[in-house]
Amino acid sequence: MSSKSLEKISQESSPIDLPNEELHPGHLDDYLREGERWATEEDMSMLRRVGDRIPTAAFFVVLTEFCERFTYYGITGPFQNYIQNGYKVPNSNPGAIGGGQHLATGLSNFFQFWCYLTPILGAVIADQYLGKFKTIVVFSIIYIVGDLILTLTSIPSSIRHGGALPGLVIAMITIGLGTGGIKSNVSPMVAEQYGRYRPFVRTLKNGTQVVVDRELTVQSIFNWFYWAINVGGLSAIATTEIEANVDFWPAYLLPTLMFVICVIVFVLGRKRYVITKPTGSIVIKAYKVFVTGLRNYRRAKAENRLILDEDGKKISWMDYAKPSLALDGGSVGWTDKFVDELRTALRSCKVMAIYPLFWLCYNQMSNNMVSQAGQMNTGNVPNDIMQNIDPLCIIVLIPIFDRLIFPGFRRIGLELRPVTRITIGFLVAALAMAYAAILQHFVYKTEPYFDAAGDGDNGFNHISAAIQVPAYILIAISEIFASVTGLEYAYKRAPESMKSIVMSIFLFTNAGGSILGFCFNSISANPHLVENFAIVSGLMGGGTIVFFICFRHYDNREAEELKKNTVFEKESPKVGYTADE
Known part of the structure; x- marks a missing residue:
């Protein structure tokens, strides 16, 4: 048809x-x-x-992501206590392994690193062999195996006989592999479910005409996608409560059962999905383009026959890999269009260069800020429940930003385009870490344990953990501006043939944040946490300035490219629009 x-x-x-x-x-x-x-x-x-209405198929993918994140945050929520504290120690926070804060933070950073390194493998398998749908199903099975290992090795007899630590490490590796194969494909798959690309005019029930814009629809899809992630993240409230009041094995069993439901829900929606077939991995092809382009460029330069474009400027070194120039004298396995798409993908990846600093800030929430809460009075709730303030804030704030704040800016002619939003997010993340540093200073100045609170058998200082709340609110706001926009930007700016791999590169920046976290391991404990938070804040603040200086022109260039590449009708009937509408 x-x-x-x-x-x-x-x-x-x-x-x-x-x-x-x-x-x-x-x-x-x-x-x-x-x-x-x-x-x-x-x-x-x-x-x-x-934005347009979100298709039903997209909601199936969003629901699948909710279940996966329910599982992920449900098992990682208790990790810091599980590793740091001893098992059934009187007058202490819950624990199992008793490895101390250094080991807990180190393993937490390793797990984060591994979970965000494996998406590259998932993207290659999806593009080369299985496609996104089948890849998600296969890696989901691997994920379930990891969940079962973690649950079985956290039973009391296993903990008492030393099985908790090796079981945790094996589970981390297995779960990390599973989540990597899922994350690199579920994000682009959710946006692929919206198949309308040209802007069109729709007449609303009140007679007002509006332009339905794909760009705004994709932005809304990723806002709600991220909203579902954080609703799933609330599972840590349940698992940390179960950990504190029952034991660790039922805390891990709950998210394991939820993930089984996740796989069933995802498979049931298969007839509704837009399912793209594997087109071949671009990793090897991209490598060959780079090698060919550099070789031909150097040869052309040595022979003094560099090529100029229509404006009289020298063409990029990558253009020398184009078959149309025939500099290699033979056929190659790509087209001119592929070279152009690869250059576009590389440009979008440049924007991701500062993201490891952002994830370094974000990861403090699941390790050092949990330990910080353990040094404070949390009342009748476990210290690791505090991190759930972040997803709660996001659940409340995303609908407000999506329905009111972002449209409000557009109505007054101040649309917040991607680089602007990311810059704001980075700045707010720096402020969150600055607040955490100031808070830690007051924790250390408070009796009775001062800068040794929470160490060994020590209890907490007489300062309420409620004053941690502003830090979590700031982190939540920074995520809406930086993390959601990063997902959106990685999808929109990646060519159709490269969406999985570009998304996996964006996710890999989170692994970069974990690598940076390892560098802070020596000061990720008392009495050095003030320096830890302060240095992280300073790095993020400096990175924000560098990011804005380097990429501030990208918003205008993106708007021009979008207008240039959009297909418009030449004429339209009178629209009957007034400036007040």
Whole structure:
């Protein structure tokens, strides 16, 4: 069925809900429904831009991500106590291994690193062999195996006989492999479920006309995708309570059972999904492009025959890998378009260079800030429950930002484009760490244990953990601006053939944050936590300045490229729009 046929159907009948497979750009051009028409440049400049309705298939993927994150945060929530404290020690926080804060923070950073290194493997397997859907299913099975290992080795007899630590390490490796294969593919898959690419005008029930913009729809999809992640993250409230009041093995059994449900839900939705087939891994092909481009560029330079573009400027060294230039004198396994797409992907990856510093800040929440809460009066709740303030804030704030704050800025002509949003997120993360440093200073100045609170059999100082709340609120706000936008940017700026690999590179920046965390291991304990938080804050603040200086022009360039690449109708009927609408 052609796009013209669909347009005719939509004009002659009521709106129809067609299967997503039929609407995917690989199968069919964009289409119109009743009450819609293609947008013109005049429409884009005069009418209010809005996001479209999110398709049902996308909600299935979002629900799957919710279940996976429920499992992930449910098992990682108790990790710091599980590793740091001894088993059934009187008048102490819950524990199992008794390895101390250094080992707890080190293993936590290792797990974070591993979980965000493996997405590269998941992306390669999806692109080369299985496709996103099958890759997610296969790695989900691996994930379940890891969950079972963790649950079985956390039973009391295993802990008492020394099985907890080796079991934890094996489970971390297995779960990290599973989550890597899922994360690199579920994020681009959720956005792929929306198959409309051209902007169009829709008439609302009140007669107002608006432009439905794919860019805003994708932004909204990732906002709700991240919202589901943080709803799932609340599982740590349940598991830390179970850990404190029952034991660790039922705390780990709950998220294990949830993940089984996750796999079932995901598979049940398979008939609704836009499922893209593997197109071949671009990693090896990209490597060959780089080698060919550099070799041909050096040869052209040595022979004084560099090529100029239409503006009289020297072309990029990557352009020398294009088959159209035929500098190699033979056929290659790529096209000119692939070289251009690869350059676009590399440009988007540059924006990710400062993200390891952001994740260094974020990871403090699951290790050193948990230990900080252990030095304070938490009342009748476990110290590691405090980190759940972050997802609670995100759950409340994302709908506010998505429905009110971001549209409000657009209404007054101050649209917050990606680089601007990321810069704000980085700055707020730096402020969160500065607050944590100041708070730690007051913890150390408070009796009765001062800078030894929470060490060994020591209890807490007489200072309420409630004053940690502003730090978690700031971290939540920074995530909405930096983390959500990073996911969105990685997807939007990556060419169709490279979305999984670019997404995996974005996720790898989290592994970079964990590597940086290892560098702070020597000061990730009393009495050095003030220096730890202060240095992290300073690095993030400096990184924010560098990021803005280097990439501030990207927002304007992206807007120009979007306008250039968008297909508009030449003329449109009178829209009947006023500036007050």
